[in-house]
Amino acid sequence: MAHGHAVKRYSGLMDWLTTVDHKKIGILYLLAGGFFFLVGGLEALLIRIQLWKPLNDFVAAHTFNELLTMHGTTMIFLAAMPMIFALMNAIVPLQIGARDVAFPFVNAIGFWTFFAGGVLLNVSWFAGGAPDAGWTAYAPLSTPTYSTTHGLDYYVIGLQIAGIGTLVGGINFLVTIINMRAPGMSFMRMPMFTWTSFITSALILFAFPALAVGLAAMMFDRLFSGNFFEPTNGGNAVLWEHIFWIFGHPEVYILILPAFGVISEVISTFSRKRLFGYSSMVFATVLIGFLGFMVWAHHMFTTGLGPVANALFSIATMLIAVPTGIKIFNWLFTMWGGSIRFTTANLFAIGFVPTFVMGGVTGVMLAAAPADFQYHDSYFVVAHFHYVIVGGLILGVFAGLFYWWPKMFGRMLDETLGKFCFWTFYIGFHLTFFVQHFLGLMGMPRRVWTYLDGLGFNNLNLISTIGAILMGIGTIAFLLNVVITALKPKNASNDPWEDGRTLEWTISSPAPEYNFLQTPLVRGYDAFWKEKMEGKKAMVPAEPIGPIHMPSPSILPFVMSVGLFIAGLGFMYAKGDYGTGIWASILNNHILAIFGLAITLGCMFLRSVYDDHGFHIEPDELHGDKGVKA
């Protein structure tokens, strides 16, 4: 039977620009996040080359500040966040037995706005200077008085646009996980990765508006001479610190929680054992998310908030160690008594545990405010947060990628090259950052362009630079692995690791467009494992085979983000002096900015008035899949 109405189907590039399929959007997130990860990594290498010897002048001082700002901003917002979203998009709907996310169109908007913001931010390199006030952009250094280039404009507007993407993405996943779980999948039967994605989405919902407000205020300061943070006109610089960290601290947990989820899945699968203490794991995740909002001022112990605030935030911060400790021991005892298989994915996951513990304990050390007076803004802090973010999040992302690669692409990554990647990256990581603890204790402040000779910093910095190069080699090995794998045939089975426990392993690799031919019936935690243990090969379906409703692809999300991109540029350059020519009238009168906004609003209007009900895939088109009669 033919379709009820004509369906637009695109192929090639247009397919990718118009897709609303969560699996394809996941791949787009991975490509974009991976690209920015390489950019940020390159910036990191330049930083380490500058610091390999004292009084080096490999890059100029102001270039160095641009590099460190863009390294931090890129890695957090444009590399780590999208890679998390890549995994969430690729896996969460499969884990809960859904056919897509709740709002596929919004999902596409999320990706394209993030991408537009990220590109806009990096355009600054070619437009007269990148932002240079650190990823924290503390006022007054970030106010127009002290930052006269357009760098910080790119920062506020680029991040604002990218932030829209993250916020709508978070809302989308909240709705998806609450509403679209397969029959029988109660909250306490959800896989751990889905749980952590859920809590992360909730944190995004509450944390990103704070950033949006802060960035909007700073945008007013920069573009329209507002005075939120300009002290000479009655603004308050400390206010920005508060707003930034009210967003910034939960952001750390937004990043790390999904990594916790990945580690839980990988360790459990490759130990052939149920996750130890599942309910305490869920409880710990929720508690970390909750406490994460109450500790922002531990980034500000030296700001001079007074002893009462410092004492309270010290204690609140230390408390986070308790749920984190619960997780660590649960992972160890998941392995205890198991049958551990050392795949690359599991190497990354097992490597994660001690590394993250080290990042965690230095976190508790930093929480002791009087001691933090010494650690603060020194290399000790640099070491700490790289242990948490690289040693935690990035190892988690690598584990997740090796683990779910067959489900995303239908091919297994090469294990030998994978193990080479793990060992170079892992050893390089510890070489780079372990010594930085000592540099900090010896008195080396962070964000320094250079350091003097004769202070005892030389050797440790050299080791750190060598480590960074090793991490670079590890990353190249991963890229090589991706290329080699892409040339191989798609031959991964449904359950390529053979010990899969959750729903994503019940369907083909890669998953078909509609994910599940029939929505599965979930009868317990680790749904697939439960069926396997009872001798079954597949899930019991919860519905008969019928037409599957699919959303239509659309170019609107892409066009909307292009509009925002143009509007951003228009606002930034509205105040310049362009003489009397055509550019002056376009830019100075905000015509370009209005044009950009008009594109975006026009797309929203089109989307609202044009009803697109999507299309159905009829049962006779579901070739290749053998349905089970319900």
Next chain:
Amino acid sequence: MSTLRPQGPVAEEQFGLMKLTILIMVLVVVIVFAIAVYVIIRFRRRPGDKSIPAQVEGNHKLEIIWTVIPIILLIILGVPTVKSVFGLAKDYTKDPNAVQVKVTAHQYWWEFEYPNLGVKTAQELMIPNDAIISIEAKTADVLHSFWIPSLAGKIDTNPGGNVNVMYFEAPKTGVYLGKCAELCGPSHSLMDFKVKVVDRASFDRWVAAMKNPVALPADAEVAELLNKQCLSCHAIGGNGGPAFPNLTGIGSRESVAGILMNTDQPQYKNEGTVKDNLIKWIEDPQAVKPGTLMPKVDLTKEQIEAISDYLAGLKLEY
């Protein structure tokens, strides 16, 4: 300058807390590592092993243990932390026995004013070894952070009348390195200063010497030049303007511009005699400290030499 070799009671208290936390944390790390190594070796999958391990759901006793023990450790850590937070927040700004210093941070130099003594200096904080030093810190432009690793932890310098206070003591005489610890622009990494701790008698002599009038250069031409080119911004003794670093006694300081170390046996790129350093600095300030407000003044080589000669000779007896 290391925080690991504290030279005063405040840094010692902070170091003590650091040692306590490190001790507890090393304990935690060792336990986790030990369990991890044991598990990885003991429970690795042997080739051909198809057995299914017992699917343990959890263990309440164990889970309670690893919840309660961290809580106990945190109490051990939390009590001295809170005590120390309040102890270090003591305000000595009204204490007549303490030496009061107003620290003002600038891009990229430090101004030290002794309001009770009527003395103002730059780049080098001179303090006696027998009193509490009470600091009131603020900034004239962007955020900076005042840090002397071996004497005390840091405090941010905030703009707009938001003054932070801290105190420390330095019982041992000597010279300590101070740093800016908050990103403040291109020369953030070069915004060092020195803390010179001397005994009470020397300190008093230094204060008196700072107030003595300073003679202008004997050569009228150099004096004219100095008046026109330098004293419009800088002060020397009773002459000149207050906006930029006070140069009184610059000849006996440890460094020029905070970063060029004065020594007769130069070892590194940033070291030289006082005069050489002054010449290097005046010839091209941007090359020494990118982004500094000190302009490249239009002077001939001879003029720079003459001014540097004069400045290098500005020594204080103390």
